Amino acid sequence: MDIPYALLGSKQSCTCGRDHQVPIEKIAIDERMLDHLSPYLLGESLERVLLVADANTYQVFGDQVYQHLLGAGVTCGVHVFSSHHDLLPDEQAIAAVRQNIVQSGAKGVLAVGSGVINDVARYASYQEGIPYVVIPTAPSMDGYASSVAALQFNGVKTTLPAHTPKAIFVQPKILSDAPFELIQSGFGDLIGKTISLLDWKLSHVLFGEYFCPKSYEMVLAPLQYCIEHAAKLRERDQTSTKNLFVGLINSGIAMAMMGNSRPCSGSEHHCSHYWDLLAYQGVRPHASHGLQVGYAVQWMIRFYRALTQLASIKTPLAPALTPEREAQIRQFYGDGAGEILTVFRDKESWHREHDGDFQTRDISLVLKELEPELSMLPSAARALREMDIPETVDVLGLTVDTLRETFLHANELRSRYTIFDFLASQGELHRATQNILEPLEVVKK
Ligand SMILES: [Zn+2]
Ligand SMILES: [Zn+2]
Structure with a gap:
């Protein structure tokens, strides 16, 4: 099974009578993906980014990404949510990331994590009008490539229009090393x-x-x-x-x-x-x-x-x-x-x-x-x-x-x-x- 690479970043007409557009420009599934990440960010003028993770995903891969970017000429701010289990994609989490984007002058957001981190980074970057790139840490949900954000406002789950990531970079080993509960999910x-x-x-x-x-x-x-x-x-x-x-x-x-x-x-x-x-x-x-x-x-x-x-x-x-x-x-x-x-x-x-x-x-x-x-x-x-x-x-x-x-x-x-x-x-x-x-x-x- 493979990604339909030909569809990425293009607009194509379909037998259903509509044109479909997939705005994601790049998907890299590669053990050496870190080597491609910084040239990509610099090539897209994203030399200043905000890395968003939770304590868990920062430890699993976020810190490694951060250290790598520092050595590669990308200025990287960091927003780490302290709790992994209680983090909700709610008004508060989104406001916190938006505030950090503004304060750090980030030109893009780098989400390192899965479900909630991805939704919060997607919606906050969308609201601030800047792109985001996702680095998944588990094969745990289908929302990485989607354009809508699954949020929870006032306790009610809601799906709001947002944007797709500009790119997805993933290390296969990180995926198969993920906790079984996340693969099960x-x-x-x-x-x-x-x-x-x-x-x-x-x-x-x-x-x-x-x-x-x-x-x-x-x-x-x-x-x-x-x-x-x-x-x-x-x-x-x-x-x-x-x-x-x-x-x-x-x-x-x-x-x-x-x-x-x-x-x-x-x-x-x-x-x-x-x-x-x-x-x-x-x-x-x-x-x-x-x-x-x-x-x-x-x-x-x-x-x-x-x-x-x-x-x-x-x-x-x-x-x-x-x-x-x-x-x-x-x-x-x-x-x-x-x-x-x-x-x-x-x-x-x-x-x-x-x-x-x-x-x-x-x-x-x-x-x-x-x-x-x-x-x-x-x-x-x-x-x-x-x-x-x-x-x-x-x-x-x-x-x-x-x-x-x-x-x-x-x-x-x-x-x-x-x-x-x-x-x-x-x-x-x-x-x-x-x-x-x-x-x-x-x-x-
Ligand atoms: Zn169609
Ligand atoms: Zn789902």
Whole structure:
């Protein structure tokens, strides 16, 4: 598996009818990447940069990068977040980096790390109008190449437009030496595509939502690879780890081509966002993004099984915001309620725009269109087990009750259409949730 280098830094027309632009100029996956980093920065007039890391990633690789740049004529300021585990991509972290950019006069940001460091560096550099370069330290998530920033404002996960990195420099050995939890997390994020691709296609079949086969393929190929190589990844095989990273980068490129995260984020991500919110409220501890996404996949597989058991498709019920639900939302989401209510209104207008009906109400046609993805579900479930992603209830600080809440309300978090919206529109979401959770409650009693 390889990076589609020909797409980098270019604009290309596509069979989907749109032009796609991938603004990332350079991706170097090379053991000797440090030798290329400083000439690249100097060649791009980035002779003064701000290195952003956390205490952990600074120790793993940040200090080495810093020392190297000092000897190579690049002036490098350093912003190291002290805590790795409690760092959130929130207003405070972004403000701190922006302030440091201004004070140091940096012309670019160098992010050394993974998830949160990458999002904070991306958004802060975007706000300050300067480029950023990322040096990943783990194959732990798909956001390296993406153009959107996954942030958490007032506890609510939100995805805001930002920019892609100008370049990505990575040392393969750093990736395969990463802690297993981070490799597991990247695998979880990638296997989430089993569901996000299904959600996207479902909406395409039902509503004719815009669909790009090239972006789709770019996500599907690494997904199939990782499902087949889960056991190898479990052993931290170097080639498989590098290919997991390439798959995560290519997923990011697919998002950059689309200008949004549609191919890579569906109901499985919405579950994870809901759990982040519960963690923010102190109901459960934080867990890594990819682990949560992987954990969500096994539940979403069950919801897709529920879809395959529907006898017919009815006229969709419009999403309805009752005064009672609005009051609950205001109470539950607190300062984040405004955004959730906007999502409701978006869904109401989406329903109106589509005349309140589907393009087809032929269930067998829908299932036929989804067959290639549905047939992957059993092997995806096996791969999750091979990578030790938990499959029981009462893990990750979640219980039958919080899972029920998640499945009934995760679709309030985003205006993006998923299987949750479809089942709700059929009056089937409560029943499906009950059927999935009921056997677990019996076991508990
Ligand atoms: Zn993700
Ligand atoms: Zn396209």
